[in-house]
Amino acid sequence: RAVLSILTEILPSPCPAGLSxxxxxxxxxxxxxxxxxxxxxxxxxxxxxxxxxxxxxCR
Numbered sequence: 898r899a900v901l902s903i904l905t906e907i908l909p910s911p912c913p914a915g916l917s918x919x920x921x922x923x924x925x926x927x928x929x930x931x932x933x934x935x936x937x938x939x940x941x942x943x944x945x946x947x948x949x950x951x952x953x954x955c956r
Contacts, residue, residue, distance in 0.1 A: 921947040926954035 923933050926948050933948035938955035946954035 921949060921954070923948045923952070926956075929954070929956065931956035 926933055926946060929945070931945055931954045933952045934955050935952050938944045938953055942955045944953045945956045948954050
């Protein structure tokens with residue numbers, strides 16, 4: 898887990914907003930205070946990125 902965080906700090910994400918599936922991950926979403934949802938985000942919760950090709954990162 899520590900190695901993963903080091904790699905994410907060293908390698909810049911291709912999309913700064915985190916909307917690209919290339920740099921997306923559930924760990925990154927949770928680290929940013931979000932959670933993954935396979936459907937749309939609940940009412941009042943915004944979509945801030947992607948966890949995978951099929952999951953949204955909601956916060």
